[in-house]
Amino acid sequence: MRWWARNALRCRDEPSNNFCLKQDKEGTNNDVVGLVVENVSGLRVDRSELEGVGCERVQQLGRGCCGQVACRFDVRQNRRNLQQIHRLMAFKASQFLFHGSGVPPASKCLSHQALQLNCFIQKVDSGLYSLLPLGQLVIDRINRLIEDEFSRIGALKISVPILGPKKLWDETERWDAMGKELFQLSDRGKSHFCLQPTAEEMVTSLVRNLPSLRVASLPLLLYQTTEKFRDERNPRFGLIRGRQFLMNDMYSFDVDVDSCQKTYSLVTSAYRRIFKDALQLEIRTVVSDPGVHGGAISHEYHLENNLEEDKISYCSRCEIGHKPGETDPQCSHSELQEMSSIEIAHTFQLGTRYAQAFKAFVPGTQRPLEMACYGIGVSRLLPACVDALSIDVKAIRLPNKIVPFDAAIITASKLSSDPTALSLCEELQSALQARNMTVLLHDMHKMSVGDRLYDLNRIGIPRIFVLANVTKRSFSTETELSAVGKSGEVRLDMVTITSGTDRDHRDRDRTEKNGTIGSSNAERHKSNGLELRVLTLNMWCLPQPWPVGSKDRKHRLKRLAEALLIEEYDIVGLQEIWKEGDYLDLVDQLKDVYKFHHYFHSGWTGSGVCILSRHPIVSTLTHRFILFFSSSVPNVQIKMYVFRYSLNGFAHHVHRGDWFGGKV
Ligand SMILES: [Zn+2]
Numbered sequence: 001m002r003w004w005a006r007n008a009l010r011c012r013d014e015p016s017n018n019f020c021l022k023q024d025k026e027g028t029n030n031d032v033v034g035l036v037v038e039n040v041s042g043l044r045v046d047r048s049e050l051e052g053v054g055c056e057r058v059q060q061l062g063r064g065c066c067g068q069v070a071c072r073f074d075v076r077q078n079r080r081n082l083q084q085i086h087r088l089m090a091f092k093a094s095q096f097l098f099h100g101s102g103v104p105p106a107s108k109c110l111s112h113q114a115l116q117l118n119c120f121i122q123k124v125d126s127g128l129y130s131l132l133p134l135g136q137l138v139i140d141r142i143n144r145l146i147e148d149e150f151s152r153i154g155a156l157k158i159s160v161p162i163l164g165p166k167k168l169w170d171e172t173e174r175w176d177a178m179g180k181e182l183f184q185l186s187d188r189g190k191s192h193f194c195l196q197p198t199a200e201e202m203v204t205s206l207v208r209n210l211p212s213l214r215v216a217s218l219p220l221l222l223y224q225t226t227e228k229f230r231d232e233r234n235p236r237f238g239l240i241r242g243r244q245f246l247m248n249d250m251y252s253f254d255v256d257v258d259s260c261q262k263t264y265s266l267v268t269s270a271y272r273r274i275f276k277d278a279l280q281l282e283i284r285t286v287v288s289d290p291g292v293h294g295g296a297i298s299h300e301y302h303l304e305n306n307l308e309e310d311k312i313s314y315c316s317r318c319e320i321g322h323k324p325g326e327t328d329p330q331c332s333h334s335e336l337q338e339m340s341s342i343e344i345a346h347t348f349q350l351g352t353r354y355a356q357a358f359k360a361f362v363p364g365t366q367r368p369l370e371m372a373c374y375g376i377g378v379s380r381l382l383p384a385c386v387d388a389l390s391i392d393v394k395a396i397r398l399p400n401k402i403v404p405f406d407a408a409i410i411t412a413s414k415l416s417s418d419p420t421a422l423s424l425c426e427e428l429q430s431a432l433q434a435r436n437m438t439v440l441l442h443d444m445h446k447m448s449v450g451d452r453l454y455d456l457n458r459i460g461i462p463r464i465f466v467l468a469n470v471t472k473r474s475f476s477t478e479t480e481l482s483a484v485g486k487s488g489e490v491r492l493d494m495v496t497i498t499s500g501t502d503r504d505h506r507d508r509d510r511t512e513k514n515g516t517i518g519s520s521n522a523e524r525h526k527s528n529g530l531e532l533r534v535l536t537l538n539m540w541c542l543p544q545p546w547p548v549g550s551k552d553r554k555h556r557l558k559r560l561a562e563a564l565l566i567e568e569y570d571i572v573g574l575q576e577i578w579k580e581g582d583y584l585d586l587v588d589q590l591k592d593v594y595k596f597h598h599y600f601h602s603g604w605t606g607s608g609v610c611i612l613s614r615h616p617i618v619s620t621l622t623h624r625f626i627l628f629f630s631s632s633v634p635n636v637q638i639k640m641y642v643f644r645y646s647l648n649g650f651a652h653h654v655h656r657g658d659w660f661g662g663k664v
Pocket of ligand 1: 315316317318319331332333
């Protein structure tokens with residue numbers, strides 16, 4: 001078997017991960033394993049360590065777009081070797097400087113407080129922030145996600161200088177139009193420059209000077225991810241409105257208007273894939289005024305946010321928003337949502353303004369190229385996600401694709417040199433890494449398990465595995481805790497940290513009582529007037545006659561139907577309706593109020609579960625359980641199943657019946 005990567009520097013399947021191991025099925029040599037490691041800052045693997053665990057011919061291939069290093073090395077195919085290599089590739093908490101607290105700023109902005117308190121960023125001066133290692137990891141993942149999506153649509157990465165000569169900006173008369181927000185400076189020879197906030201001038205002039213531009217090269221999509229500058233009058237909210245910020249800016253050049261419009265929708269659909277599919281954010285597209293950029297058509301991409309940086313009215317039927325005071329002549333819907341929001345990206349169809357000024361013509365003609373430009377505020381996306389998903393400054397939540405680490409492992413101090421725990425830890429780590437997850441080992445054994453869990457919860461690690469004799473139970477109020485196995489004295493627990501939005505309902509009372517900053521988010525949910533009445537009831541309706549079956553079944557079903565007609569719940573979930581006929585009777589009696597319903601058929605006996613709803617049922621799902629991790633450490637039998645439930649019962653527990661009914 002041979003391990004290899006299709007592309008030495010990029011893992012196409014999971015671009016947001018920090019390293020990958022790839023198997024090439026066409027490989028024939030059974031003795032040799034080749035590995036490609038994508039390495040990032042904080043992951044310390046050096047040649048001698050790799051050679052120390054049996055790797056041969058270690059060879060560095062090159063540097064990737066975000067600073068990762070690809071190495072190739074061969075190793076005798078041996079499970080033990082692979083585990084040792086995986087161990088070298090784990091991040092260690094002791095290196096990541098997130099323990100203790102940063103200085104929380106006096107700010108009404110949750111992300112500003114949370115990112116500074118939990119050591120993602122550090123303040124230098126007003127509107128100027130340094131990224132600490134944790135913040136940098138997240139920004140690197142955002143960049144890789146965006147850049148991978150862009151390489152799929154054929155965009156090419158470039159870098160142009162940040163220092164912009166005045167004479168270039170004078171060509172489009174934007175030096176004066178930008179006003180005081182443009183950072184200006186001059187060199188010792190009194191030539192004037194600006195710290196560029198955007199790069200239309202520079203990229204258009206670059207394209208004009210390309211000796212090799214042909215019609216066949218069009219549309220040409222060029223992008224960069226660089227620092228931008230703006231002389232903000234009032235920098236605020238940490239990374240949200242700074243004087244220096246990281247931006248991904250793309251510029252497209254087309255042969256005519258039609259082709260430019262096609263390119264515009266190609267890029268904006270890549271934006272949608274990044275924001276909606278990969279990051280799962282509720283992005284609102286807003287029609288906007290092109291401003292000093294010029295051009296005719298322009299869209300902004302907003303996230304709901306209570307900082308009141310922007311206000312929009314949004315029609316969820318048309319899926320388009322407008323700035324307050326503006327209306328859409330094509331939208332006749334009355335129920336527009338007014339919301340406070342923050343802009344995280346902006347796209348413009350620029351026309352020929354820049355191409356005309358710089359004489360950037362369609363090759364072989366005197367016709368200026370059609371241009372569009374596109375920008376994502378990368379360093380603003382981080383706090384915007386934190387604001388959207390978190391409800392507590394001591395618990396940062398981010399979309400799963402951009403968390404600093406996918407998983408973490410804690411081994412209790414007492415077990416730090418226990419051989420069973422050590423090999424279990426190694427095997428678990430290997431299993432996670434083989435699934436392209438980055439793993440953080442919380443190796444600070446002087447801290448208690450509870451303190452380390454608290455540490456990892458603060459920085460939002462979605463999966464935490466605990467190897468201990470007993471896991472501190474108190475933590476489970478904040479999270480889902482499930483036991484996944486036990487061997488003698490060693491117990492393996494999995495803690496799944498849920499995102500703020502999932503927890504809004506559950507935590508609403510708590511945050512309001514405590515008066516923490518998170519309550520603003522919860523209030524927003526309440527003010528939307530979204531109240532849902534849900535009833536769940538185990539009906540105990542075994543159809544056989546008493547005493548084998550359930551007592552007074554028909555009578556109780558009748559009384560239930562009467563009550564449901566008066567109470568009018570939104571959703572009713574019933575269990576132990578074992579006979580489908582009983583379900584159909586209920587549906588018939590309630591059909592005027594509960595128009596939508598579903599009966600779950602699963603397992604050997606049927607699930608006995610049904611749902612009645614006043615609202616349309618979009619989809620239903622019967623959970624199946626997949627074997628995620630199975631231990632082969634000598635004398636240890638641990639299997640781990642992943643899904644909402646850790647166990648589906650056992651066949652010999654006939655009296656419980658879970659195994660026969662399945663889970664819904
Ligand atoms: Zn509408």
